[in-house]
Amino acid sequence: MLDPAAKNVLDLLAAAGGPPLQDQTPVEARAAFAGMALLSGEGADVADVADRLVAGVPCKIVRPHGDGPFPVLVWIHGGGWVIGSAEESLATCRTLAAGAGCVVVSVDYRLAPEHCAPAAVDDCLGVTGWVLEHAADLGGDASRVAVGGDSAGGNLAALAALRFGRRLRLQLLVYPAVDLSLSHPSITSNGEGYLLTKAGMQWFAGHYLAGSGLEATDPGLSPWFADDDALAASPPAYVITCEFDPLRDEGEAYAARLAAVGVPVVQRRFDGQIHAFFTMGALIPAGAEAVAHACDQLRAAFGVSA
Numbered sequence: 001m002l003d004p005a006a007k008n009v010l011d012l013l014a015a016a017g018g019p020p021l022q023d024q025t026p027v028e029a030r031a032a033f034a035g036m037a038l039l040s041g042e043g044a045d046v047a048d049v050a051d052r053l054v055a056g057v058p059c060k061i062v063r064p065h066g067d068g069p070f071p072v073l074v075w076i077h078g079g080g081w082v083i084g085s086a087e088e089s090l091a092t093c094r095t096l097a098a099g100a101g102c103v104v105v106s107v108d109y110r111l112a113p114e115h116c117a118p119a120a121v122d123d124c125l126g127v128t129g130w131v132l133e134h135a136a137d138l139g140g141d142a143s144r145v146a147v148g149g150d151s152a153g154g155n156l157a158a159l160a161a162l163r164f165g166r167r168l169r170l171q172l173l174v175y176p177a178v179d180l181s182l183s184h185p186s187i188t189s190n191g192e193g194y195l196l197t198k199a200g201m202q203w204f205a206g207h208y209l210a211g212s213g214l215e216a217t218d219p220g221l222s223p224w225f226a227d228d229d230a231l232a233a234s235p236p237a238y239v240i241t242c243e244f245d246p247l248r249d250e251g252e253a254y255a256a257r258l259a260a261v262g263v264p265v266v267q268r269r270f271d272g273q274i275h276a277f278f279t280m281g282a283l284i285p286a287g288a289e290a291v292a293h294a295c296d297q298l299r300a301a302f303g304v305s306a
Helices: 004-016 026-040 090-100 119-138 152-167 198-209 228-232 248-260 285-302
Strands: 048-054 057-063 070-076 103-107 140-150 171-174 237-244 265-274
Touching (some): 004 285, 026 090, 057 090, 057 119, 070 152, 090 103, 119 140, 171 285, 237 248, 248 265, 265 285
Antiparallel strands (some): 057 103
């Protein structure tokens, strides 16, 4: 059953009106998403938020209260590789930084269609690699680095985990889009009525791939198509999915594949929830619960006491 709080959000968005995503231009969709980001609230209190270029990529650096060196989470925002920003995910990053006791490096990667694939991948790999070498420059501990993201950010985080393997303590994948071929059943069964739609995913993937010369099944874009050896070398994973999400099945299948090749995996489905609930904790209590669970997983991976 759909969580009443999630239904209230869907009703609120429906009352606001506007064309469906697939009928909007990227510029229009970005403006609409910026308004929706207000549903995230302000996030937790932190010591500092600063803008910085990391490996040439704009990032927001969120530092918790306390004395470092802190572990570091490279966070990659969602938005289908087309919309969203580090600014619009700041509330989530503040709460992760405070809850996990870590510095959060939020990546403002290049967006499609102005920058098609693999621009976003290159940016996120560049930032993650830099953090693994230079975390001390941010008051961080390079031996305790994790990567995470939601939706398209989960896709990019999983790709970073495949690239850097066990140098990372954890991959935090929040309803990740791991299969750009859109071939898992929930893409269709949950494809209407729950915020993210099948048509919306086709719109996102189309803009991201257009002009790239790359296929949706390229393992450099879709972690689902990575081979077992690559998966086996990746870091432990915490994978969040939700019941009424088109991306549910691919996230759960990816978690199962990781576990099957020996990667330590915790996978949790939040029943009654819709895509994007993780960033809507101000309106959906289960979203705040999910972030708190993610912070628990990060603390355990980092060896940070509660």
